[in-house]
Amino acid sequence: MLYGQLYMAGRMSMSNDTQFQPSSFLLLGIPGQEDVHIWIGVPFFSVYLVALLGNAALLFVIQTDLHGPMYYFLDMLDSIDLGLSTDTIPKMLGIFWFNIKEISFGGCLSQMFFVHFFTVMESIVLVALAFDCYIAICKPLRYTMILTSKIISLIAGIAVLRSLYMVVPLVFLLLRLPFCGHCIIPHTYCEHMGIARLACASIKVNIMFGLGSISLLLLDVFLVILFYVRILYAVFCLPSWEAGLKSFKTCGSHIVITYVPAFFTFFIYRFGGHTIPPHILIIMANLYILMSPTMNPIVYGVKTKQI
Numbered sequence: 001m002l003y004g005q006l007y008m009a010g011r012m013s014m015s016n017d018t019q020f021q022p023s024s025f026l027l028l029g030i031p032g033q034e035d036v037h038i039w040i041g042v043p044f045f046s047v048y049l050v051a052l053l054g055n056a057a058l059l060f061v062i063q064t065d066l067h068g069p070m071y072y073f074l075d076m077l078d079s080i081d082l083g084l085s086t087d088t089i090p091k092m093l094g095i096f097w098f099n100i101k102e103i104s105f106g107g108c109l110s111q112m113f114f115v116h117f118f119t120v121m122e123s124i125v126l127v128a129l130a131f132d133c134y135i136a137i138c139k140p141l142r143y144t145m146i147l148t149s150k151i152i153s154l155i156a157g158i159a160v161l162r163s164l165y166m167v168v169p170l171v172f173l174l175l176r177l178p179f180c181g182h183c184i185i186p187h188t189y190c191e192h193m194g195i196a197r198l199a200c201a202s203i204k205v206n207i208m209f210g211l212g213s214i215s216l217l218l219l220d221v222f223l224v225i226l227f228y229v230r231i232l233y234a235v236f237c238l239p240s241w242e243a244g245l246k247s248f249k250t251c252g253s254h255i256v257i258t259y260v261p262a263f264f265t266f267f268i269y270r271f272g273g274h275t276i277p278p279h280i281l282i283i284m285a286n287l288y289i290l291m292s293p294t295m296n297p298i299v300y301g302v303k304t305k306q307i
Helices: 002-013 034-065 069-098 105-138 140-146 149-175 192-196 204-237 242-271 278-303
Strands: 024-027 102-104
Touching: 024 105, 034 069, 034 278, 069 105, 069 149, 069 278, 102 105, 105 140, 105 149, 105 192, 105 204, 105 278, 149 192, 149 204, 192 204
Parallel strands: none
Antiparallel strands: 024 102
C-alpha cells in the first residue's frame, strides 16, 4: 500500500514526459519494512562504525609498522572497504532515520559507479591475496623475488584499469536510456540494473554487458579457487602443516566473507526473485556491503600475528 502511494507520488512529482536525465530518483530503503526502518538503521550504524574504526586502525598499523607484499594488498583492501561502506551506508541511514529518500540523478550515477568500481577492485585484490598466499606457502624461498615492488605496482595498476574498463561503460549505457517518470528504486542504494529497469527503452545491451562483467568476476573466483587448491595440496604435503593450514584459514576466511554473499545475492535475484519477498532480497543485497568491510579487520587483525 505504502509502496503504491510512494510510487504515485514519485510519478506526480516528476514529469511523465520521456526524458533522458530525470532530476532525481527515490530510494525506498527496504519496501514493506518502513515501520521498522528506524530500528534497522541501528545495526547498520553499528556495522558502519566498526568498519570505519577497524579499517582505519588496520591502515594505521600497516602504514606505520608493517611492510611487505601482503600488507600492501591489505592496505588496498582496507581502502576499498572504507570507500564501499562510506559510499552506501550514510545514505542508507538517511533513508532509515530521516526519511531522506530522494537522490539526484548525478548522485545516483556516482553512487552506482563507486559501488561497482570498489566491488570489481576488491575481487582483483582477492586474487592478489590468494596469489600472495600461494607464493608464501608453496614457494617461500622465491617470495621476495616474485613479489617485487614492480609486480605489486603492476597488480595495483591492473586492478584500477580493469575496474574502470568494466564500470565506466555502465555510466554511458545508462546515460543513453530515456526515462519516463518511473523514478522509484525499491532499494537502499543505486546499482546498475536497478536504474536500467526504470528506463522506457530496451535494456538488452545493459543486461548483456552486466552478464559479461559477471563472467569476468567468475574468472577471478576460478583463479582464487585454483590458488587455494594448490595451497591446500601443498599444506597437507608438508611434514608440519599446522602453520600453513593457519595461513590458509586466514586467507580463505575472506573469500567466504566476500564472494559467498555477493554471488548468493546474484543468483537469488536471477532465479528466486519471483518467489522470495522483496525485503528479503534487499537485505541479502546489503550483506556484501555490510559484511566485507566489517569482517576484514577482524579476520586479519585477530588471525595475523604481526598485526
